[in-house]
Amino acid sequence: MVYYREKWRGRLMRVNIEFSEHRVLVAGACGFVGLAALHLAYPGLFDYWPKTSSELADWVAAVGTVSAIAAGFVVANRQQRHQADMQAALLAETTRLQKLYCYRLVVSVFTSAAALINISKNRTKPNFGEDHKWDLVKSILLEARGILDISKDARITDVYFVEQAKVMNVVLLSLHQQLVDVDESSDLTSDFIDHMYWQFQVHQGRASDLAEIAAKKVEEIALPNELADFHKTRDAVSLAAGMR
Structure with a gap:
């Protein structure tokens, strides 16, 4: 994904952000382990978890939204890399x-x-x-x-x-x-x-x-x-x- 942000004196700087599925999975696993360890250290945190079906539905909706956004980033990253590979291959063949x-x-x-x-x-x-x-x-x-x-x-x-x-x-x-x-x-x-x-x-x-x-x-x-x-x-x- 590519976006532009304002730099010194109003100039534009191109920023390339690359997402790796492997890094996302590793970060997710580390976050889950860290979250589990935090709950073991502070059992009182379980009180914040959903207790009713409506609260659970809200949590599921929130998790689904975050997952959809993450999946969108992953798909966009794959498409970007595929397009870059195709352009590089076309340039090399030319x-x-x-x-x-x-x-x-x-x-x-x-x-x-x-x-x-x-x-x-x-x-x-x-x-x-x-x-x-x-x-x-x-x-x-x-x-x-x-x-x-x-x-x-x-x-x-x-x-x-x-x-x-x-x-x-x-x-x-x-x-x-x-x-x-x-x-x-x-x-x-x-x-x-x-x-x-x-x-x-x-x-x-x-x-x-x-x-x-x-x-x-x-x-x-x-x-x-x-x-x-x-x-x-x-x-x-x-x-x-x-x-x-």
């Missing part, structure tokens, strides 16, 4: 679903980024007779940067992954700029191609690692049916991207 959605998005972001970087890596080592498709690589890097731009996405609330996406975004911008500068100077040496291949391989691995970290967080909070759906969707995306 928070869990928000985190689950957040980490599933993070997995999707870094898996997609890893797949695009993997495509870029494969284009740096063309098969015999094929030309380097640097324009395609530059376009893919811009696409990956767009996917990694999650700093303003309110659905992703984990600061760690937002910061990692920012770092990777800057790295991909640097690689894109290197390709633009070298392409304009027509100085695509084998050393530069090896350098780009190594860079793509390193950052593809980093994106994949971040996706795995987020996937473990999904596994920690997902229910069995949610986890099965998550793995099914993720396997399909990885397979389509050529990551498996």
Whole structure:
């Protein structure tokens, strides 16, 4: 039960009163024992007990009224605790679903980024007779940067992954700029191609690692049916991207 009372300078203070049935029963038992001991010590107190049927009826009515009030407090306390438990459970479930959605998005972001970087890596080592498709690589890097731009996405609330996406975004911008500068100077040496291949391989691995970290967080909070759906969707995306 909650009520308000006046505090210093007219302010209101919230006061929570919690009733426990066990404490009420213990207090009642102690009161009965104390009352019995008091009557044994002072037998004259028995004179105050009801002696006629009308007096007994009044006593029973009074006891019934007090019992009804006490029972009302107990029921109200139970209802209040039940409602508080339901609200806490609802809040916990809402928070869990928000985190689950957040980490599933993070997995999707870094898996997609890893797949695009993997495509870029494969284009740096063309098969015999094929030309380097640097324009395609530059376009893919811009696409990956767009996917990694999650700093303003309110659905992703984990600061760690937002910061990692920012770092990777800057790295991909640097690689894109290197390709633009070298392409304009027509100085695509084998050393530069090896350098780009190594860079793509390193950052593809980093994106994949971040996706795995987020996937473990999904596994920690997902229910069995949610986890099965998550793995099914993720396997399909990885397979389509050529990551498996």
